Structures are given as structure tokens and as C-alpha cells.
Amino acid sequence: MSLLQPVFDIVLGLALLWLAWRAVASPDLFRGIVLFIAFGLVMALVWVRLDAPDIALAEAAIGGGLTGALLLATLARLESGGGAGTGRGKDRESEPNDE
Amino acid sequence: MAREPGGEKIVNPNPMMSNGNNCQRLFRLLLGLLLAVLAAGLGYVLSSLPSPAPGLSKPVAEHLEASGVSNPVTAVLLNYRAYDTLLELGVLLLAPLGVWSLGVAARHREPLVDPVLDMLARLLVPMLILVAGYLLWAGAHAPGGAFQAGSVLAAAGVLLLLSGWWPGPAFSGLPLRVSLTAGPGVFLVAGVALMFAGGRMLEYPPPFAGALILLIEAAATWSIGITLAALFAGGRPVAGPHR
Incomplete structure (x- = not known):
């Protein structure tokens, strides 16, 4: 038990760094968003390990859930070429030039 | 790839x-x-920080009884630093205003007519509302509170929007706007009313502190949930029949 916890913490920290790097460096936007959601969930675990369950709850709900949903909705709009606006966003090319 | x-x-x-x-x-x-x-x-x-970190946890613990709640995090957020939280709710109100200024909300795709998704939404939405209520109530003595409860409520809203529900014109006018402003509104009214009652702004008298915090948090939960769901809908709602 005494050895398990530090090992778990190190794995958690490394996973967090790796997910963050992959989320930023991924050329595919969809994959980046999914990695960001995974990052939020692992971050929630890290907050639990740091004895901050309040922040863990908020991180899981907002960082892992809602921000991911917002980003996915944005991606859907980017790909459909439209946008929320009636005028704005229409001037964007229909094919996204970022992958 | x-x-x-x-x-x-x-x-x-x-x-x-x-x-x-x-x-x-x-x-x-x-x-x-x-x-x-x-x-x-x-x-x-980080390595040169003093190891028993000097913090405010001791004064927080000492005055916890007067704060009206037994969860120190809620005590700090809704009582000791209530002003910060009020301003935070103000920021949260600005976010949908910014999104609304960009254009009209449009369903960016046809809703999926999927019996599985429909059933799931019917099962999950009431449960999410229940969980949000529990988190709000538990915030007084355990981890939880308005922001957590509000985001769970917003998750229910997002699920509804995804499964094809769209607020009708009856909801997108005044009720929506009242919902968005209820949190900061109730907070502000409570703060100013306390000023007129003889105290300073947002200085809760200890006998009513718990009830006041619950009232403010309930309004804030509703507002946060609706705000985040409105952000997901994207764009301001159209009055009248949907275009």
C-alpha cells in the first residue's frame, strides 16, 4: 500500500503530461478534443489525490464534460462551414484548412 | 493521422x-x-516554499461555526469571499451575452431520431436533475455546491439539446433571461438587503447565514445550469417561430 500510492501518483502525473502534449500537438482536431476530455478526467483524479474533491467534481463536470461538449459543437460548426451567426462565419471557406 | x-x-x-x-x-x-x-x-x-505552508485554513476553521455551513470550501466561496463569487457569476453572465452577440442560435444539424438516445435522455435527465439537487444540498457539509450542481444541470440541458429538444419560443424570451440573471440577481439583492438591514454588503448574520447561502446557491445553480446549456446551444434564441 505504501509503495502503491507513489507509483499511482507518478503514473497519473505522467499520463496527465502525455495527454496534455498529445492534445496540443495532435493535427486532428477531433482527436485533440477527445484527448482534452481525457485530460480533464485524469485531472479530476489528480485533484482527488491532492485532497481537493470540490475541485475534482468541478473539473470532471466542466473540464471533462461541458468544455468537451462545447468544443465538439464548435468543431461541428467549423466543419459544416456555417456558424452560429447569420453573417459571420459565412466568409470562412467550407473546407477547414486546419487539417 | x-x-x-x-x-x-x-x-x-x-x-x-x-x-x-x-x-x-x-x-x-x-x-x-x-x-x-x-x-x-x-x-x-516550488522547492523553496516553506514546508508547512502558511495559509488561512486556521482562521477559516475557527470561524466555521459563524459561516452557516460546515464545508470550509463552501464557507469560503459563499461567505468569506462571497464578493468574489458574486463577480464570478457576473463573468458567467457575460459569457452568453458574448455568444449571443455573434448571431442567432441555429440547430447545426438535424436532431437524431434515435430511440436509444431518446430513452437514455428520458432516463438520465431526471436523474441528473436529482444529482444536481443533491450536490447543491450536500455543498453545505460535504464537497459539492452551486458550481458543481449547476454544471450537472447543464449536462442535462446538453443531453436534451442533443436528443432533439429545442426550447420553444415560450421559453426563449423572458423566462430564459430571468433564468440567466437569477443567480447574480438574487446574490446582489441579498447583499444589498443586508446593507439596508444594518450590516455591510454580503455580511450574513450568523443565525440566517445557512439559509441565505442555500437560497443564493439555489439561484446560482439554476443560472449556471441554464447559462452553460445556452452556451452549448450557441447564439441568441429567436423570438417567434423558428426560422
């Missing part, structure tokens, strides 16, 4: 490819160096 994370795919319209690449490499090297310096500095600062 299986590209290296280095991201060598920045398109360089410059015909002098090699020159551009060299420049880019130098830039990356410099950036990496600066980041390493930053990381080393942060590491040094």
Missing part, C-alpha cells in the same frame, strides 16, 4: 523552403529553451 507530435505540417508558402525551415527550427529551439528556463524557475520557487 499517425504523424509525429512535432507537427511538421505547417504549410510554408515560401519558395525558399530550407531557409524557412531553418528559421522555424531556430524559433522552436529558442522557444524550448525559454520554456526550460521557465520550468526550472518554477521548480526552484
Whole structure:
């Protein structure tokens, strides 16, 4: 038990760094968003390990859930070429030039 | 898709490819160096912090009884630093205003007519509302509170929007606006009313502190949930029949 916890913490920290790097460096936007959601969930675990369950709850709900949903909705709009606006966003090319 | 994370795919319209690449490499090297310096500095600062960190946890614990709640986090957020939380709710109100100023909400795709999703939404939405209510109530003595409850409520809203429900014109007018402003509104009214009652702004008298916090948090939960769901809908609602 005494050895398990530090090992778990190190794995958690490394996973967090790796997910963050992959989320930023991924050329595919969809994959980046999914990695960001995974990052939020692992971050929630890290907050639990740091004895901050309040922040863990908020991180899981907002960082892992809602921000991911917002980003996915944005991606859907980017790909459909439209946008929320009636005028704005229409001037964007229909094919996204970022992958 | 299986590209290296280095991201060598920045398109360089410059015909002098090699020159551009060299420049880019130098830039990356410099950036990496600066980041390493930053990381080393942060590491040094972190390692030189006093080990029993001087904090405010002792005064917080000492005055917990007067705060009206037994969860120190809620006590700090809704009582000791209530002013900060009020301003935070104000920021949260600004977010949908910014989104609304960009354009009209449009369903960006046809709703999926999927019996499984429909059933799931019917099962999950009441449960999410229940969980939000529990988190709000539990915030007084355990981890939880308005922000957590509000985001769970917003998750229910997002699920509804995804499964094809769309607020009708009856909801997108005044009720929506009242919902968005209820949290900061109730907070502000409570703060100012306390001023007229003889105290300072947001200075809760200890016998009513618990009830006041619950009232403010309930309004804030509703507002946060509706705000985040409105952000997901994107754009201001159209009055009248949907275009």
C-alpha cells in the first residue's frame, strides 16, 4: 500500500503530461478534443489525490464534460462551414484548412 | 493521422523552403529553451516554499461555526469571499451575452431520431436533475455546491439539446433571461438587503447565514445550469417561430 500510492501518483502525473502534449500537438482536431476530455478526467483524479474533491467534481463536470461538449459543437460548426451567426462565419471557406 | 507530435505540417508558402525551415527550427529551439528556463524557475520557487505552508485554513476553521455551513470550501466561496463569487457569476453572465452577440442560435444539424438516445435522455435527465439537487444540498457539509450542481444541470440541458429538444419560443424570451440573471440577481439583492438591514454588503448574520447561502446557491445553480446549456446551444434564441 505504501509503495502503491507513489507509483499511482507518478503514473497519473505522467499520463496527465502525455495527454496534455498529445492534445496540443495532435493535427486532428477531433482527436485533440477527445484527448482534452481525457485530460480533464485524469485531472479530476489528480485533484482527488491532492485532497481537493470540490475541485475534482468541478473539473470532471466542466473540464471533462461541458468544455468537451462545447468544443465538439464548435468543431461541428467549423466543419459544416456555417456558424452560429447569420453573417459571420459565412466568409470562412467550407473546407477547414486546419487539417 | 499517425504523424509525429512535432507537427511538421505547417504549410510554408515560401519558395525558399530550407531557409524557412531553418528559421522555424531556430524559433522552436529558442522557444524550448525559454520554456526550460521557465520550468526550472518554477521548480526552484516550488522547492523553496516553506514546508508547512502558511495559509488561512486556521482562521477559516475557527470561524466555521459563524459561516452557516460546515464545508470550509463552501464557507469560503459563499461567505468569506462571497464578493468574489458574486463577480464570478457576473463573468458567467457575460459569457452568453458574448455568444449571443455573434448571431442567432441555429440547430447545426438535424436532431437524431434515435430511440436509444431518446430513452437514455428520458432516463438520465431526471436523474441528473436529482444529482444536481443533491450536490447543491450536500455543498453545505460535504464537497459539492452551486458550481458543481449547476454544471450537472447543464449536462442535462446538453443531453436534451442533443436528443432533439429545442426550447420553444415560450421559453426563449423572458423566462430564459430571468433564468440567466437569477443567480447574480438574487446574490446582489441579498447583499444589498443586508446593507439596508444594518450590516455591510454580503455580511450574513450568523443565525440566517445557512439559509441565505442555500437560497443564493439555489439561484446560482439554476443560472449556471441554464447559462452553460445556452452556451452549448450557441447564439441568441429567436423570438417567434423558428426560422
